[in-house]
Amino acid sequence: MRTALVLLFLLALAAMPGALLPQRSLNAAKVAEYIAAHGWWGRLLDRLQFYDVYSSVWFSAVYVLLFVSLVGCLVPRTFEYVKSLRAKPVITPRNLSRLPHHTRSTVEHGVDEVLTEARTRLRGWRIAEHDEGGGARSISAERGYLRETGNLVFHFAMLGLVVALALGKMYNYEGQVIVLANGKEFCNSGTLSYDSFRPGLRVDGTDLTPFCVKVNGFSARYLPNGQAESFVADVEYQSGPDLESGTWRPYRLAVNDPLRTAGDRVYLLGHGYAPTFTVTFPDGQRRTSTIQWQPVDQVTLLSAGANKLDRPGVTDPAESRQTQLAITGLLAPTAVFRGTLLDSGFPDLLNPAVAVDVLRGDLGLNSGRSQSIFEVDRSMVDRGRLSRVARANLKPGQEIRLDDGTTVRFDRVEQWVSLQVSHDPTQVWVLAFALLLIAGLGTSLVVKRRRLWVRATPAASADDQGRTVVEVGGLARTDRAGYGEQFDRLAAELVRRKES
Known part of the structure; x- marks a missing residue:
């Protein structure tokens, strides 16, 4: 037991770097920045697996040794306890x-x-x-005699908790996705359906439990100071036989009130706004784009983003790289103008407006490199391959005309919701072992x-x-x-x- 306590302390000590250092499974870009900023020290920590603490060799070794120590402690104690129960x-x-x-x-x-x-x-x-x-x-x-019973229950529950947490780490997954609240659907069909996905050690994303969620609407209530009072999404979902029959079941999805279906939990994390722009080209062809923009002010939900479009009908790659458009800037759900500068005075959608720059040229969409959907590749601007052709403040229904006759109209603002899907097959076991642990500890202290x-x-x-x-x-x-x-x-x- 003394060995088990020492190993439990070492396990807690080994978990500390996971809280103090960026972890590759959570944010690989942040890890790369940290390594670049700290030079040889950052590279040494990388070789020692300090950015992958919970899957590292040394953390797993302590975990396994703790398991073995608990087993080695409990087996002889159980035999001794059974012997004492049978003795007079x-x-x-x-x-x-x-x-x-x-x-x-x-x-x-x-x-x-x-x-x-x-x-x-x-x-x-x-x-x-x-x-x-x-x-x-x-x-x-x-x-x-119940004192020793409680003691054994406590330690067996701790052993079960260790096993359940290990299995949960292997077979759980968690993903986040942004869905427009205008009837758009999200289906748990694979990792490509998510904006970000964190799989367990034994999850490759090919055997996710299928279900679909349709977000029909979203409503939010705010206090006069702009603080959120409630978020509610009107959703429908289908899983199991409903997928074959096409049956949709309604659900009122709220914060801290997740949808539980197909063994997964769907949480409502937050929301934001997605402006819709219609671009009419000189030849009469149109492109409409609705893309979520990212809040840069969590109090007023002033948001920034970029809608990126290719010109329709252009098949030549060289010409396509010269005619791509990006509409980037700020969106205010309740517009407040400070001179010509746009700001937001309230997070609700009361008086929307956008302040946009229209860029034309090579957006780098075909470069093979990933880029954020919320901003343009600034290196293209610095290299002169992408240039600004217009700037304006627009309200819904207003438009701006470019030098070649192309018009960009700001149509409306849609709402989007951020959903998190969590799958943990051992959560019931973790709860059961945790309750047994408390019950065993209480019994051993009282009796x-x-x-x-x-x-x-x-x-x-x-x-x-x-x-x-x-x-x-x-x-x-x-x-x-x-x-x-x-x-x-x-x-x-x-x-x-x-x-x-």
Whole structure:
């Protein structure tokens, strides 16, 4: 057990770098920045797996050793406990007066009557009766076996918790996705359906439980100071047989009230806004784009983003790279103009407006490099391959005309919601083991091991014929606190005193 406690402390110590350093499974870009900023020290930490703490060799080694130590501790203790349950209470000591608690009385009852009364009073104790010869008889009594039961339950629950957490780490997954709240659907069909996805060690994304969620609408209530009071998404979902029958089931998705379906949980994390722009090219062709923009002010939901479009009908790659458009800037749900500068005064969609720059040229969409959907590749601007052709503040219905006759109209603002899908097949087991751990710990702290002996001996003197000398001795196996008062009370109940 001492080894297990040391390993438990080492496990907590080994988990600290996971909280203090960026982890590759959570944010690989942040890890790369940290390594670049700290030079050789950052590279050394990378070789030592400090950016992948929970899957590192040394963390796994401590985890496995803790498991082995717990098993090695519990197996012999369980056998000893079973053996003690089958054994009888220890025989009565020869000299009870040497025990920490002792009393002696002479009563006007026979030995049989005294022992019958003792057996009645000690109901619930484990007792054994002994014949000591010469007419003397005694009873050994013991209680508090539940203390060791609680202790074993506590440690078995800890072992089960370790196993459940390990299995959960292997087979769980968590993903985030942004869905427009205008009837758009999200289906749990694979990792490509997510904006970000964190799989467990044994999850490759090919066997996710299928289900679909459709977001029909979103409503938010705010306090006068702009603080959010409630977020509610009107969703429909289908899973299992509903996928074949096409049945959609309604659900009111709120913060801290997840949708539970197909063994997964769907949480509502937040929301934001997505402006819709319609671009009409000189030849009459149109492109409409609705893309979520990212809040840059969490209080007023002032948002920034970029809508990126290719010109339709252009098949030549070189020409396409010269005619791509990006509409980038700021969106205010409740517009407040400070001169010509746009700001937002409230997070609700009361008076939307955008301040946009229209860029034309090569957006780098075909470069093979990933880029953020919320901004353009600034390196293309610095290299002169992407240039600004217009700037304007627009409200819904207003448009701006470019130098080649292309018009960009700001149509409306849609709302989007951020959903998180969590899958943890061992969460029920973790809860069960955690409750057992608390119950076992509570039992081991409340229940106390107690031993009691009662010896009844016929009085030896001629004056005391028919009387019995009763000795009661007590011993606390564990916590001694309070046993003195408890022993005195039991001794008073076990014998009927009469001064000899």
